[in-house]
Amino acid sequence: MSQIPDFSEKTPLLPAIAQDFASGQVLMLAYMNRESWEQTLATGEATYFSRSRGKLWKKGEQSGHVQRVREIYVDCDADTILLRVEQVGAAACHQGYESCFFRKLDQGAVTIVGKRVFDPDQVYDDKDS
Amino acid sequence: MSQIPDFSEKTPLLPAIAQDFASGQVLMLAYMNRESWEQTLATGEATYFSRSRGKLWKKGEQSGHVQRVREIYVDCDADTILLRVEQVGAAACHQGYESCFFRKLDQGAVTIVGKRVFDPDQVYDDKDS
Numbered sequence: 001m002s003q004i005p006d007f008s009e010k011t012p013l014l015p016a017i018a019q020d021f022a023s024g025q026v027l028m029l030a031y032m033n034r035e036s037w038e039q040t041l042a043t044g045e046a047t048y049f050s051r052s053r054g055k056l057w058k059k060g061e062q063s064g065h066v067q068r069v070r071e072i073y074v075d076c077d078a079d080t081i082l083l084r085v086e087q088v089g090a091a092a093c094h095q096g097y098e099s100c101f102f103r104k105l106d107q108g109a110v111t112i113v114g115k116r117v118f119d120p121d122q123v124y125d126d127k128d129s
Numbered sequence: 130m131s132q133i134p135d136f137s138e139k140t141p142l143l144p145a146i147a148q149d150f151a152s153g154q155v156l157m158l159a160y161m162n163r164e165s166w167e168q169t170l171a172t173g174e175a176t177y178f179s180r181s182r183g184k185l186w187k188k189g190e191q192s193g194h195v196q197r198v199r200e201i202y203v204d205c206d207a208d209t210i211l212l213r214v215e216q217v218g219a220a221a222c223h224q225g226y227e228s229c230f231f232r233k234l235d236q237g238a239v240t241i242v243g244k245r246v247f248d249p250d251q252v253y254d255d256k257d258s
Contacts, residue, residue, distance in 0.1 A: 103133070
């Protein structure tokens, strides 16, 4: 029986989906290692592992837009995590949108359909958070 | 400007989230390569790339539980895909549940909360689909 979730040498990083607890909107996908998972459990706020920066990344550490974890699910293979969260600040995306999935594709055309909540230049020194 | 989605030599497989179009329930996460992406666009039904089998995997090819794609979104980094689908057969999970995320974690305890729609032994010769 594998661990739940199944962090291993082969899969030290697992994808974690954040879904808005109230609306059901899928907000973002990021990655967790065991340490970020344990921090998430301990604090009740989502902490991921930033692949680009190679370190733990507490969501909202710069912007204040933390994610309060309301429910946690693990999939059948124990290699994907689903967090149902309360998104503080109403925006999960570092580009200022409610959801990172603000671009819709249709017949090859890309349309921005998401709602922009803030201007990133007013919130971040750099692009991460 | 990177391609949308950004399949590359470095990231030939991108995670794809399937969300139920009607209910908003997150059904599963699988992976796509460029070929599975193109097949999904061409057929209107979700095709993934099975990492365990190393080949294209038309969702529902054995079970008949195909996913009719109603909307496609790509995230801010163009490295995660979100499909909003109509799940034929009402079950996305090969274990017979509506969603692969049928296990809820709470204070270290794992509870099965998902609805089981079918018995996998009656549907599959093997465990995939």
